[in-house]
Amino acid sequence: MKRIVRYGGRELTLEWAVAGEQVVAVVSEEGAGRATEVSVRQVEPGVYSILRGARSYEVRVIERVVQTAGRAFEIDVIDPRAASARRAGFGKDGRQEITAPMPGKIVRVLVEEGATVEEGQGLVVVEAMKMQNEMKAPKAGRVIALAARAGASCTAGQVLVTLE
């Protein structure tokens, strides 16, 4: 089995073979490879008990999030054949999108479309779980799109304001 694994800026190539619950894997990064043998047992849905030598790890996987040893990794696993597809990224032009940091409710909109704003000026106030968060302008500019209405609810990552 072979997969490409992306974590932070890094890209690892993983090749492994399975015998029973023994897994022999080679992790290579920028040409250099390290071989490793582990015993993998799925103990609960998405929960793996991994023994590497005597060392015992409990690893929890939910979608991209991998938790182990009190740390959380955000890992993308990509089938080499599909790898290219996932290369997309945001092309950075002059525009700046202000997105909702969490699912919640828009309690106040402090600017209007077309308005020019200072850096750090408040744009929108979002509330979730009784916590208000004021979205500030990351830089001076003009509001070219305003998708936020007071009283409306929003999802995490939803674009509320676009500056130029």
Place this chain on the structure above:
Amino acid sequence: MKRIVRYGGRELTLEWAVAGEQVVAVVSEEGAGRATEVSVRQVEPGVYSILRGARSYEVRVIERVVQTAGRAFEIDVIDPRAASARRAGFGKDGRQEITAPMPGKIVRVLVEEGATVEEGQGLVVVEAMKMQNEMKAPKAGRVIALAARAGASCTAGQVLVTLE
């Protein structure tokens, strides 16, 4: 929806309709029917929160076993169309089958095939979880079949000895 429900010696007929998570059901037993309305929410796999009026019940279902309010019911749910099929029972002839009460290991066989035994005489000793249980003859008779071998493991309900 309609189902036949068997519990202990009793047979209930259940008819119900669903609206959202409201369930209106009529339970009839030997002609007499009682109507009831409950709110059913599956909160975990096989776990149901049921509100009947204000009364709150947590009900856990695993195969035939239904646990609620500190009690366990063994309930068979039968589709009326298939009902007849489930009517089978054991025809009681002179024979008596002694079955393993639990999965375990046969540690000792105390009789031989063809031997005649007294009521209460020890036949086979089964061990599981460090607990030994001696299977005794429920009545006097002759061993006509002996499926138990010392050292062999057995499953719950497996026939070990047949008396006549």
Place this chain on the structure above:
Amino acid sequence: MFRKVLVANRGEIAVRVIRGLREMEIASVAVYSDADRGSLAVRMADEAVYVGPAPSTESYLRVDRILDAARATNAEAIHPGYGFLSENADFAQACEDSGITFIGPSADSIRRLGSKTAARQLARAAGAPIVPGVEEAVSDGAEARRIAREIGFPVLLKAAAGGGGKGMRRVDREEDLEGALRDASSEAERSFKNGEVYIEKLVVRPRHIEIQVLGDRHGNLIHLGERECSLQRRHQKVVEECPSPVMLAYPELRHAMGAAALKVAGAAGYYNAGTCEFLVDEDRNFYFLEMNTRLQVEHPVTELVTGLDLVRLQLEIAAGQRLALRQEDVTWRGSAIECRIYAEDPDRNFMPSPGKLVQLREPSGPGVRLDSGVYPGWVVPMDYDPLLAKLACWAESRPAAIRRSLRAIGEYAIGGIHTNLEFFGRILADSEFEAGRLHTGFIDDFLSRTAPLGHSDDLLDVAAIAAAFHATQERAAVPAVASTDSRWRAAGMLELLR
């Protein structure tokens, strides 16, 4: 004693009260909004009554619906928990008017203590020290500026009816005053239906220490010692402990502050469990801040150290019983630390993180108490405060309690939403924390002086293998049962791959 009690709350505190009721063989009635039909409280209660849509203003804050639910189920008393209607004098009054016992102080006590400004006047009159500041609510920016100039920046804006940091703002520069005042007031209005805000002097590097008091309806009043709650973020408590490290060094401070707390409670004719909050400066001067006239979120650390059951005591007091306990009967054994597990993302400025709790493994074993309001598969609503559970660990000494907490945090796994679990792992392992050098700015300092946990490539490899395995699981199935020899079989392949 009551035969049936309604719990006018949700989440972990509703579960806590339901447990207490069951242990007293009192029937419990939960109330629930649309968001909470499947909540743990509803699952555990003897009865449950629907009180409206998800927004608390349409359900948990609706006095009429709560009272209707109590009447419909013939509940004899109502336990308000904390937050929501717990410090609402009109609600307490409405309960009594409809012949239902409010499990809390008198409406009159709540009124006299509910507004911080009034409470501080009362405290000063009773002879308890208070923070320099102005006790009248301020409305317009001009007045605010005048007062702030008087007592000097930095100042603190606080909601008069507030609690839990809502409607609270620190203001360091005059130019920020107006905006902060507007936000604080509107947040206060939204949270407490009372926009009143006042201004006070900000004590530098203070400890936040509170005293638990307990009084019956016959004038008996005692204190159960302190809780140190200095670890806060956005004025929201995060870690609480008993005893306070400063009291371990200066035991007499417990008695001095206890005496001050009893003065305040006594002056307010207080009964029920209540909490006097103080700021303590570096010279151990203490200033009364406010009194919370209900069960405190962090009551478990007091229960663990004193061996008392505060919920049961509340019920006995509400039923008119006399306190069997005298001050000299109260003893403190060992040390307890509570961590508030919030649905929030420490890596993204602690943004709330509602959503489905896909995986859950809860800690247990010696000295571990978990008061949780969640279960695997529960969808954490975005409509309420982000508290999921409280992890309270007891041990013979503070260092042992810290190590036990770290052990329990290591066992605790929550998947599907972000939580501050890992953050607690870092805080409790911090040498400043272990040294007990705490103050309300501790967490901000901590965040600025420390970095998130690093990791070895070995650990990354293990994580990567698990992720890849999980992703391809359907095809490369993991056997459910171990095969004895497989353990040795694969050795050869290692060569092959090298």
Place this chain on the structure above:
Amino acid sequence: MFRKVLVANRGEIAVRVIRGLREMEIASVAVYSDADRGSLAVRMADEAVYVGPAPSTESYLRVDRILDAARATNAEAIHPGYGFLSENADFAQACEDSGITFIGPSADSIRRLGSKTAARQLARAAGAPIVPGVEEAVSDGAEARRIAREIGFPVLLKAAAGGGGKGMRRVDREEDLEGALRDASSEAERSFKNGEVYIEKLVVRPRHIEIQVLGDRHGNLIHLGERECSLQRRHQKVVEECPSPVMLAYPELRHAMGAAALKVAGAAGYYNAGTCEFLVDEDRNFYFLEMNTRLQVEHPVTELVTGLDLVRLQLEIAAGQRLALRQEDVTWRGSAIECRIYAEDPDRNFMPSPGKLVQLREPSGPGVRLDSGVYPGWVVPMDYDPLLAKLACWAESRPAAIRRSLRAIGEYAIGGIHTNLEFFGRILADSEFEAGRLHTGFIDDFLSRTAPLGHSDDLLDVAAIAAAFHATQERAAVPAVASTDSRWRAAGMLELLR
């Protein structure tokens, strides 16, 4: 202190020790058989080493493999837990010979106390009262008959090397003696590799009360009070508590029995945690039975009431530290009750019930301590003893501890296998139990004088609806999210169906 310790055990006690080690910042090494690769202990330990096939004689009882595992991981000490090798003097010796600290008493102490016959001689010499009987192991039936006639029926056959009721038989009639002797001896041989069995007089309606002792390697020896373990089935303890109800009425008995226990331990040159078991008759005469030279299954009740951590004390003692604790420092606060949750079917004569644990909800909250060795999805092996977990509840008083235990049992749900959970619900609600009138025959009496819980048709209807719903779920799907109005919508249909 040690840097790394191997835990030569499995199940809940392995988890308990691993937790203790983590709290002392000592690395833990678990060992596992084929049946335990996915066990909670393996998941929680820092390291885990495979020691063989499922049968304990090929894994957990293999001295050579345990020692190899310790050497391979550079463990400095071995904690044996209870059962398995914990009371095996040769193992203790083998550890010391290979330079690994055995966390327990000296091999010599184990030898002197390991055989009950030897232990009783030692106790008598030390001036502790013992049960009338014969101290030599009996082999053939003729000798057994002679002795039994001497002391009179009923008599008890006990494995000299035994524990936990294995190789133990009550014999009421002479004609049953031979068969019982054979069974007891072979069971003893199988369980302890020592078929020695002896005979003693059966004390009628005795309480089983034990004293926890604690000694260091410098001759300091104290006791931590008693545990009442009278509730037994097939000589297997089921419920244990501290304090004993009889000591609540007669506190001086604790000190008398404590003194006797210290005599025995002192005479054996004992160090580590240990337990002296006594029978107490209705006139409160007590007789020394045996000493368990290891951590006791039911140690949590002592920890809850004394506030001490027995595992940590064991480790400190094994590391050669002096006991900081003096007898007068030991205090007892409140009351604790432990229920042993077994995989067994009360409706079928408590037959073992191994298999897959499909559902699991564990209790928590105030005063609840759970020492569990299982998790949802775990397959309980048939190769080992059926103990799944220990539920220990603490409260200010015995009645409160009983009600708290009942509350916790109500929260506790185990699905997929049979357990004795419901049985505990009945026992703890029993008036005889509440009155504290306990004796080793209590459970048999209880079973004969009580009937299983009944139920109303209402409850059956609810169960039936859930079952039918579950069976048809795929088709009549239950919405994951509540629809507000549906609550009112269905009303009409009710008419329709009538």
